[in-house]
Amino acid sequence: MPAKTTTTPEHDAQIAKMTFAKVYPMYVSKVGKKGRTKDELDEVIRWLTGFSQAEMQQTIDDNLSFAEFFDRATLHPKADQIKGVICGYRIEALETELTRKVRYLDKLVDELAKGKAMEKVLRG
Template sequence: MGHRIFTTAVADVYPHYVAKVERKGRTVEELHQVISWLTGYDDAALARHLETGTTFEDFFAEADMTADADLITGSVCGVKVQEVEDPLMKRIRQLDKVVDELAKGKSVEKVIRTPAA
């Protein structure tokens, strides 16, 4: 049995992401940049998922996750992202983490990780 968040619509959580980043002086465009980097969704695809009430489970099942997602480390709500066992929960925590970083003032360039050369 999966966690309740798996069957929650992304559209139900998205306004909280927007409020969080805007409260800290960031923009919806910057939020979309980091979501796009992580999931591969462009603005039109993201809008479609929000309009149709896609669950987190389906949202991430259809996503073209960046190969650099595993570079996302640190804690969200006291849970270390890199230690989350369940693959879907890990993706959700990674999304939470990049939104947190953006809201905490990290530049989009820093949130969008690139592996060390």
């Protein structure tokens, strides 16, 4: 079955409302189970978003939705090089910008968890 390139308005709204603070511990757990560290995860998130460590922590403390989280972020210029399928969706073809940004993050976390070299994860 080919990857989907469109999402429903309900799907996009659900993603927009999810909070980074709720998803972050799941990311930490996922990479930790595969022998990667929280520091590596944080580096990946900071690379994508342009946040400092303090700014990233503030988004957790403020319980920001993904919509608010990515409104504050400055996406890395190489973010558009993040391609592939995640959660059944072809990332580069997603029409909804916020959903695409969240899937960028999901893909980077997935690559990190799968043991990909940090230089490749960060599109170096």
